[in-house]
Amino acid sequence: MAAPGLVLICYSFLCHCFGSRRKDTDDPVLVKESNAMDSAPSVEMNPVPVNIPASPLRVPASPLRAPVSPLRVPPSPGRFSMSPKLDRIGSVHLTMRQVERATQNFSPSLKLGEGGFGTVYKAQLQDGQMVAIKRASKEHSDALRSEFRSEIELLAKIEHRNLVKLLGYVDKGNDRIIITEYVPNGTLREHLDGVHGNCLDFSQRLEISIDIAHGLTYLHLYAEKQIIHRDVKSSNILLTDRMRAKVADFGFARLGDTEPGKTHVLTKVKGTVGYLDPEYMRTYKLTPKSDVYSFGVLLVEILTGRRPVDSRRSMDEKVTIKWAFGKYNNGETMDLVDPQMREAVDKKIFKKMLNLAFQCAAPTRADRPEMKSVAEQLWAIRVKYLKRVGRE
Template identity: 85%
Template sequence: MAAPRLLAICCSFLCHCFRSRKKDTDDAVLVKESNSTDSAPSLEMNSASGKIPASPLRVPPSPLRVPPSPGRFSMSPKLDRIGSVHLTMRQIARATQNFSPSLKLGEGGFGTVYKAQLQDGQMVAIKRASKEHSDTLRSEFRSEIELLAKIDHRNLVKLLGYVDKGNEHLIITEYVPSGTLREHLDGVYGSCLDFGQRLEISIDVAHGLTYLHSYAEKQIIHRDVKSSNILLTERLRAKVADFGFARLGDTESGKTHVLTKVKGTVGYLDPEYMRTYQLTPKSDVYSFGVLLVEILTGRRPVDSRRSPDEKVTIRWAFWKHNNGETEDLVDPQMKETMDVKTCNKMLDLAFQCAAPTRVDRPDMKSVAERLWAIRAKYLKRAGKE
């Protein structure tokens, strides 16, 4: 009788020791994603169509290895423990001056992004969901914070916290001070990005997407890669932002997700994804190919103000490139003398990424490797190494 009684006492003691304590979570935390209004807004659709001329080039295997990923993944924290910034709605209202229009950084499908200064002086960004769409945006809100909680990389915007209370849904991220890539291509800040800066930004974005596809705890497909979702630091290093449309990928290689709705931005959308509703990481690769052409030309992917032959930038660029007119493609804002060989290599890569079918596209890891090799040769020619 003594042994069973002793065992019962021990079990009771252990249960008491390991019982989890409830934590009061009155309100929550903050996040930043600067999202300027795009000429081609993010959208979702039930059907779409689009064709891009196929690149005649196939993807050769790269013998180079991409440099070590700048950030390592961390195991997913529980959502009630996310971040380092914990605020009440009253504190958020004070930090944003009651959501003052003067502090607005951008606006997107999810809502509005505000710049905010905390009591300790830290700058953050707060994305506030539109109240009139509160119920319909709840799933996107939860998806974004759950996916942001899984990532930790210097080329991806970092989640600091969130608020999910009543009809208030806010995401709090790090503040990235130098605006969006699209704003820089538009000359909003006065100075023009030179070729070297554009190449470094391309590599940063490729690293961020490589991490999402290959090194995060679970594969993540961004689904809305575009220039207005690329934020730049003071040193013009790039961070991929806005994970509202992101989805977890399939851990088994070659598997696809069949979705009922297509989401993304006009001009960047993978035509095969639009046609088949099958989502894979290669859809991000397609968007990156379009982005690479945008970075080199400075043109938006779709520009209705231009002549019919030039409205769809990637078609126009493909035609020019095929006819040996690469110099006509380069953003005229760049005053420097361009290395045509380097531009041709970047365009070859861009058109392979934007191939109409996913089987002809490289994966993001290979893209990053090839961009790194292009950078090495460019620096060598320029005598910068």
């Protein structure tokens, strides 16, 4: 768990980095990146007064915004009751003994990944169905009980093709288990790292970005109550065999405020360094725009292939979004293309996606678009891209 002091020190450093004068440009976009480290640890900070000056750098409305698209993100017909009975959730009901059998007693060979909550395993049920089983760490079981319960209750309320589906759970004694659908093709970060062999081409990256935007739009607008994910990052995006994206890991998710006139939830800061909304860090006010900020950082990551922060690089390239904005502002947009993409990338399309990413990652939430608008703009970019490559 990263120390709050480290978070604030890095945040102040980045404020200073972005304080220098920028070139005049016809594209009024600006980004500011919160702190991050290679290991991307999770962060938790209590809401106490912190004197971090507000950024003087604001983002005016961009002239590059796409007009309202007729291809809007429709509400999903699949909704759960707001008061689900937890013992009736999902379609998989297992005892702890059955969980152990399905995971071969939590064999390391079946481990899919590890996070703040615990370890995720691939498992095969008696009927042959493949599932993912997330097991809370024993030493953190009691401390993470509220996060476990929160994730269960929130997952029970959502059903969307771009969100990982809850199938069941076990909560008995010291055992806390979440059972979800198995998404077989690993994480987005693994694919950007080339772990699975073939590099993602530009078309795949665009479709993945749209899928993520649709999933987040559902959470913000079309779930029974507004849900804020709070931990949008490349390692929490899972890919199917057909390279469709699903947003996973709702351990940090929170319900949005439902009181009339209220626009935020006052809560401790949780998330992953590198993707954290700087205004949320400064004020402890959580809104859906915090997810929009994280998505902006993620979109730059998808286009460049670089992690949000890479300590192995030179000082002017450590913070990817700062480096990317500098390149973009200097007219060196194509230097940002992930070198693993060997295809020719359309400059106008690439520039539109970067511009949208910078809008999302604006330092002040008032300057960020809504997630629904982001999804619509990405869809409009997709339409133009298909026309250019003759696939329409």
